[in-house]
Amino acid sequence: IGRSRATDYFHIGDQLTDDERDYWRRARDFVDDEVLPVINSYWENAEFPWPLIAALGRRGLVGDGIEGYGCPPMSPMASGLIAMELNRGDGSVGTFLGVQAGLAMQSIAMLGSEDQKRHYLPRMARLETIGAFALTEPRHGSDSVALETRARRDGDTWLLDGAKKWIGNGTIADVLVVWARDEDDGRVKGFLVEKDSPGLETRRIDGKGSLRAVWQAHITLRGVRVPDDARLPGARSFKDTGRVLAGTRNEVAWSALGHAVAAYDIAATYCAQREQFGKPLVSFQIVQEKLVEMLAEVCSMQLYCLRLARLMEEGKLTDTIAALAKRNNTVKARAVIAEARDLLGGNGILLDFHVMRHMADIEAIHTYEGTATIQTLIVGRDITGVTAFT
Numbered sequence: 001i002g003r004s005r006a007t008d009y010f011h012i013g014d015q016l017t018d019d020e021r022d023y024w025r026r027a028r029d030f031v032d033d034e035v036l037p038v039i040n041s042y043w044e045n046a047e048f049p050w051p052l053i054a055a056l057g058r059r060g061l062v063g064d065g066i067e068g069y070g071c072p073p074m075s076p077m078a079s080g081l082i083a084m085e086l087n088r089g090d091g092s093v094g095t096f097l098g099v100q101a102g103l104a105m106q107s108i109a110m111l112g113s114e115d116q117k118r119h120y121l122p123r124m125a126r127l128e129t130i131g132a133f134a135l136t137e138p139r140h141g142s143d144s145v146a147l148e149t150r151a152r153r154d155g156d157t158w159l160l161d162g163a164k165k166w167i168g169n170g171t172i173a174d175v176l177v178v179w180a181r182d183e184d185d186g187r188v189k190g191f192l193v194e195k196d197s198p199g200l201e202t203r204r205i206d207g208k209g210s211l212r213a214v215w216q217a218h219i220t221l222r223g224v225r226v227p228d229d230a231r232l233p234g235a236r237s238f239k240d241t242g243r244v245l246a247g248t249r250n251e252v253a254w255s256a257l258g259h260a261v262a263a264y265d266i267a268a269t270y271c272a273q274r275e276q277f278g279k280p281l282v283s284f285q286i287v288q289e290k291l292v293e294m295l296a297e298v299c300s301m302q303l304y305c306l307r308l309a310r311l312m313e314e315g316k317l318t319d320t321i322a323a324l325a326k327r328n329n330t331v332k333a334r335a336v337i338a339e340a341r342d343l344l345g346g347n348g349i350l351l352d353f354h355v356m357r358h359m360a361d362i363e364a365i366h367t368y369e370g371t372a373t374i375q376t377l378i379v380g381r382d383i384t385g386v387t388a389f390t
């Protein structure tokens, strides 16, 4: 499950069903034909790649394995392969998919009412409706469990007040899943807030050195009124938010694999062609060792992903397993990409060679959905029974 046989050293691709292979091929074609030829200029200019997103919507790849409601039917493996491929192309496009399908659509699919699912999911799968997931706040990132945005019941409606930060698609979303604390019972609940709601203000975060082709937002909510039927009925406490996050941490593990595959593939090709001291770089032992170490990490990431998909199929994927996989794969991807950048010499910092973009983008991926440190603490608590967060 890499770019080619060279990056699928353990023949994991042989384990795929025809259907999964088909999704993989379609995602790969989209990346090779449409993303890679144009993405660098979007990244450099910090422009959102609207034409690519429209094309992605037409390819029937968005749905994250949600059953029904106009979502393309796909196994967890197929869904992971799509995340892997989009990120092999570009982290911004991959992150867009993660927010749209993994966070916003899954919140509605997992916690929404029948009416909410029917209303939003089909259009979201076609990318005619764009979603966002507003959890993080200026004062609460890793400890988003302590979020301060308030929800006050007022008859048949709710009033939302607070601030959010880092919200992917925040300025372009048609609907935002906003997480807020019920003033009455102190529990975290989820609300579907439509764009243009009075009191909702979104502002793009500029000046990013990572994921430049996708936008995040600062959001302010001042007395935003939402009807009670826009509340996610299945979101009763922060534990329910956590169920959505466990799924997306799985997806981030696949995304990190995509970045590492891209970097390894580019470095291996480059080292075969580039000559120094009268010989191709691949003829030097130290270069071979670096390539083998990179491949070993890529293979271990693939094996994690294969197992994640199977555990998900069997309904056995826990938040702690997803946390360990997110940690493992983002940490390893970061190291593989840094090595690839080194092997490309000066060209390694040019966007034309793509590795620098992956190197910058993996920094955000390493942080979002909970930093590697936070994943470590989650797994640490699981294996020791002792909480070390505070």
Ligand code: FAD
Residues within 6 Å of the ligand: 099, 133, 134, 135, 136, 140, 141, 142, 143, 165, 166, 167, 168, 169, 211, 216, 364, 367, 368, 369, 370, 371, 372, 373, 374, 388, 389, 390
């Ligand atoms: P902090 O929580 O302030 O962490 C800073 C440092 O302290 C980190 O190294 C962290 O590991 C460390 N740290 C924190 N607590 C502990 C501890 N107990 N022990 C040891 N070390 C600790 N959020 C959304 O809700 N929706 C989105 O769509 C979204 N998209 C994002 C996109 C991007 C590009 C980025 C960068 C972020 C996005 N986020 C989003 C927010 C993201 O999930 C948070 O940035 C992340 O959880 C970290 O929170 P923070 O930035 O506040 O860092």
